[in-house]
Every structure is written in structure tokens, then in C-alpha cells.
Amino acid sequence: MAEWLKRLLKRNREQQAFCTAVVPAAGSSTRMGGQDKILLTLGDVPVLMHTLRALDSCPRIQEIVVVTREDLIVPISQLCREGGFTKIKSVVVGGASRAESVLRGIREASEEAELIAIHDGARPLVSQAVLDEVIRKAEECGAAAPAVPVKDTIKQAVGGIVERTPDRSELFAVQTPQVFDGALIRGALAKALEEGAALTDDCSAVERIGMKVSLTGGDYTNLKITTPEDLVLAEALLEWREKL
Ligand SMILES: Nc1ccn([C@@H]2O[C@H](COP(=O)(O)OP(=O)(O)OP(=O)(O)O)[C@@H](O)[C@H]2O)c(=O)n1
Ligand SMILES: C[C@](O)(CO)[C@H](O)COP(=O)(O)O
Numbered sequence: 001m002a003e004w005l006k007r008l009l010k011r012n013r014e015q016q017a018f019c020t021a022v023v024p025a026a027g028s029s030t031r032m033g034g035q036d037k038i039l040l041t042l043g044d045v046p047v048l049m050h051t052l053r054a055l056d057s058c059p060r061i062q063e064i065v066v067v068t069r070e071d072l073i074v075p076i077s078q079l080c081r082e083g084g085f086t087k088i089k090s091v092v093v094g095g096a097s098r099a100e101s102v103l104r105g106i107r108e109a110s111e112e113a114e115l116i117a118i119h120d121g122a123r124p125l126v127s128q129a130v131l132d133e134v135i136r137k138a139e140e141c142g143a144a145a146p147a148v149p150v151k152d153t154i155k156q157a158v159g160g161i162v163e164r165t166p167d168r169s170e171l172f173a174v175q176t177p178q179v180f181d182g183a184l185i186r187g188a189l190a191k192a193l194e195e196g197a198a199l200t201d202d203c204s205a206v207e208r209i210g211m212k213v214s215l216t217g218g219d220y221t222n223l224k225i226t227t228p229e230d231l232v233l234a235e236a237l238l239e240w241r242e243k244l
Contacts, residue, residue: 003183005142017139020113021055021064021087021177022105023048025076025121026094028069037225038068038121039075043238047225048076049083050124050238056085058128060135061117063087067094067105068121099199103189109182115139116185118202119177122225125237131177134216138179143206145179146218147172175218178202184211 025048029037038048048066055064064087068076077091090108094101102118109116115138119126130146137144150171155162178201180188188205199205203213221237223230 016060017114018062018110018112019060019115019117019135019179020089020106020109020182021058021061021117021119022102022109023051023055023064023066023119023121024094024098024101024105025051026067026069026072026101027098027122031227032225033228036072037231039072039079040225040231042124042225042231042234046079047124047231047234048121049079051119051121051126052080052083052085052088054124054126054128054131055117055119056083056087058131058135060132061087063089063110063113065089065105065108066091066121067101068092069094097193097199099189099193099202099205102202103186103193106182106186106189113182115179116182117177117179118185120224123176123222124225125219125234125241126175126177126222127219130175130217130219130222134177134179137214137216138181141212141214142181142184143179143203143211143213144216145174145201145203145213146177146222147174147215148218148220149173172215173218174201174203174215175222175224176201178213180206 025038039046055061070093080088092108106116134144134146150173156164188209192205206213
């Protein structure tokens with residue numbers, strides 16, 4: 001039986017698992033036109049400041065590892081100091097792909113970390129409810145991710161010609177944090193990278209080795225800042241949330 005599964009079965013239900021949040025923030029913001037999106041202002045602080053505030057104030061998270069590009073180590077470390085956070089363990093240099101950045105972050109986690117919660121630096125509006133539900137689920141079954149049902153009808157097309165229309169009731173847009181048993185995600189990501197797999201999320205690494213991933217409740221407001229209009233939407237959502 002895999003070590004992580006043995007640990008999961010043995011875990012004392014009364015005791016909460018130690019959870020490290022790994023925050024990949026080492027991308028190049030190509031779809032944003034090359035402006036480092038994690039440093040763009042949302043409300044009155046950078047996007048990454050919102051993300052770290054949400055993670056730092058989550059009682060289920062014990063430590064945070066931020067992964068960024070070498071040329072951003074100085075400004076990101078400064079942002080981490082100025083934010084007055086209490087859980088940031090380190091700021092480390094990422095890799096050429098998101099998966100490489102994540103794996104570098106995981107390798108910085110404390111030995112006692114049982115769970116790893118991987119959350120995009122570019123998802124600033126994650127709620128405490130989303131965080132709490134997905135961490136609980138991963139603690140119970142080893143791998144979980146928040147998702148929302150897709151609202152559009154999705155077409156699969158090749159060369160501009162529709163090949164099929166998948167049944168929408170089975171389609172979900174997956175978000176972060178994606179939360180896993182530490183040994184499970186470390187092994188799965190290392191294997192995927194070794195085999196040259198191109199991953200767009202961390203669950204895919206776990207799916208590739210035949211493990212099940214549970215979906216939990218996501219939130220349409222937990223958007224990822226990807227293209228310029230996402231920042232406009234995030235501003236509006238932030239204002240709306242402050243009025244609630
Ligand atoms: N080599 C990489 C690539 C991405 N990321 C991070 O992964 C998250 C999600 O990735 P994405 O939105 O694709 O960010 P970018 O790679 O920056 O965007 P683009 O693909 O438009 O260049 C972001 O917080 C990004 O900083 C990372 O840490 N390391
Ligand atoms: C991990 C992710 O946020 C899940 O939605 C996303 O896939 C990562 O970014 P990308 O836009 O797919 O590169």
C-alpha cells in the first residue's frame with residue numbers, strides 16, 4: 001500500500017493535518033500582454049497581496065511557500081514583508097512551466113506537511129468557504145479541487161469545424177486551491193515532468209497515475225486573472241463583495 005494512503009488511513013480524526021500552501025507566481029503573463037499580473041493593482045493593493053491575505057488568514061493553513069521568477073524575487077519578498085503575514089516560510093525561484101514551479105515550491109515545504117494546497121498567485125478572490133471545504137475533502141480522500149459547472153455550451157472542434165458537443169451536465173471548470181496528500185502530489189508531479197507531460201493543472205498529474213480526485217464547491221468569483229478584462233471583472237467583484 002502506498003505510504004500516503006497508509007498515513008491517510010492512520011490519521012487521527014481529531015487532529016487537523018498540517019497544510020502547506022504553495023503559491024505559483026512565476027508565470028510570464030503572456031495573455032495579459034506581458035505586464036506581471038500578480039503585481040497589478042486590484043482595489044488598492046497588488047493582486048498577489050489579496051491572494052496571500054486569503055491564505056494567511058485561513059485557519060487550516062499552517063505555512064505558505066511563494067514561488068516566483070528570479071527577476072521578481074526582490075519585489076515579491078518585499079510585498080511579503082510589507083503584507084505583515086505570519087505564515088510565509090519562503091519565497092523561491094520557479095521553473096519554466098507551472099508544474100515545475102509547483103514542484104519547486106513543494107520541495108520547500110516543512111517535513112511535517114501532510115497536505116499541500118496549490119493555489120495560483122493569480123486567483124486573488126478565493127473565499128474562506130472554498131478553502132475550508134477543499135482542505136477538509138483532501139484530508140478525507142487525498143486529492144480534491146474546487147470546481148464550478150460550466151455555463152456555456154462547449155464545442156469540441158478541429159480546424160474550425162465542430163466535432164462534438166459534450167454533455168454539459170458533466171463539464172466543470174476547475175479552480176484552485178487544488179489540495180493533495182504531500183507524498184502523493186510530489187510523486188505524481190515528478191513522474192509527469194519526467195515523462196514530459198504538459199499539464200495545465202495539478203489534478204492532471206494525479207489523474208495520470210490513476211488516482212481519483214474529488215471535486216468540491218467552487219465559486220464563480222474565484223476567477224484567475226488571465227487576460228486584461230479579468231482585472232476589470234475582479235475590480236467589480238471586489239466592490240460587490242465589500243458591499244455585501
Ligand atoms: N512557469 C510558471 C507558469 C505559471 N506560473 C503561475 O501559475 C499560475 C497560473 O498560470 P497562468 O495564469 O497561466 O499564468 P502565466 O503563465 O503567467 O500566464 P500566461 O500563460 O498568459 O503567460 C499563475 O499564478 C502563474 O504565475 C508559475 O508559477 N510558473
Ligand atoms: C490550475 C488552473 O488554475 C486551473 O484552472 C489553470 O489551469 C492554470 O492556468 P492556465 O490558464 O490553464 O495556464
